[in-house]
Amino acid sequence: MGKKMNFDRNERLLLAACVAGVTLTIGIFGYAQDCGAKSGPDAHAKYQVKPAPVWTKDGELVLPVDWRRWVFMGAPITPNGLNDGHANFAEIHNTYVQREAFDWYRKTGQWPEGTIMLKEMQHVLPGDGPGGSRTEPSGNGYFPGVPNGVDCSVKDSVRFPKSKNWGFFNFGHHAAPYAATAKEAPLNKCAGCHIANAPEDMVFVNFYKPVLTPLPAPVQNPLPAKGE
Ligand code: HEC
CATH class of the missing domain: 1.20.5 (Single alpha-helices involved in coiled-coils or other helix-helix interfaces)
Incomplete structure (x- = not known):
């Protein structure tokens, strides 16, 4: 026994x-795989969200697929009519992010590795009103026209340690079709301004906070509107 x-x-x-x-x-x-991932054009951080950024062998970013189904976080507008006819981005800036990255930010207040911010420019319809505005049945203002270009920023601390973990890409500033891939834009073209001005982690999150904030519970018994 x-x-x-x-x-x-x-x-x-x-x-x-x-x-x-x-x-x-x-x-x-x-560990060896991690180390391997830190050199060469295939190197990238461990992505925490899907759809993950896709890279070519030369390290170019592949244009994401059907981002118009991602979360739409906001649409700043800097029309030519209010910028002496020479706005840097004269269109409505429709800003999207992957749904999983959006949920992650809501939970943690951080953008996960693999986050893609995608800004699709969209012309405003021309008009004769002040600042190039126009009149529609709803009132005077700016109204969406033809989409006109795509810019992306991607969070990847392995690929972009020199620009605070984000890389910047331009897929063309013109009507679709856009470029299939884009190489990283030089620092002075994009990242520099985000480094100098973005309030948090290279993103102008202040403009998206209203949509990033979960809705409060609905009011159970709303007071009757005036006159009811
Ligand atoms: C002079 C400053 C400046 C430059 C240069 C600049 N951006 Fe931005 N970018 C902003 C500001 C401000 C916003 C948010 C407000 C807006 O969209 O107008 C923004 C928003 C973005 C967004 C949406 C997510 C976010 O960070 O708010 C992306 C993506 C983006 N820019 C990519 C680019 C790319 C790619 C380039 C270069 C081709 C570029 N930017 C150049 C100032 C700049």
């Missing part, structure tokens, strides 16, 4: 040694 117990103990020791060995091997393999 004593002998059998010893045998069991040895067996257990052997099993423990095996488990430790396998764990170590997996650990080393994983």
Whole structure:
């Protein structure tokens, strides 16, 4: 009986040694893979959201697919009519982010690795009103016309440590079709202004906070409107 117990103990020791060995091997393999990921054009951070950014062999960003189904966070407008006819981006700036990244930010207040901010420019319809505005049945203002270009920023701390973990890409500032891939824009073209001015983690999140904030519960018994 004593002998059998010893045998069991040895067996257990052997099993423990095996488990430790396998764990170590997996650990080393994983580490080696991580290290491997830190050099060469295929290097990228471990993405925490889908759809993840896709890269070409040369490190160009592939144009995301059907971003118009992502979360639409806001649409700042800087029309030519209010910028002496020379706005940098004269259109409505429709800003989208992957749904998973949006949910992650709501939970943690951080943008996860692999976040893609996508700004699709959209012309305002021309008009004769002040600042190039026009009149529609709803009133005087700016109204959406033809989409006119795509800009992206991508969070990847392995690829873009020099520009505060975000890379910037322009897929064309013109009507669709847009470029299939884009290479990282130089610092002075894009990232520099975001580094100097963005209030939080390279994103002008102040403009998206109203939509990033979950709705409060609906009021159960609203007061009757005046005159009812
Ligand atoms: C002079 C400053 C400036 C430059 C240069 C600039 N941006 Fe921005 N960018 C902004 C501001 C301000 C916003 C938010 C308000 C808006 O859209 O008008 C913004 C918004 C964005 C957004 C939406 C997410 C966010 O951060 O708010 C993306 C994506 C973006 N820019 C990419 C680019 C790319 C790509 C370039 C270069 C081709 C570029 N930007 C150049 C100032 C700049």
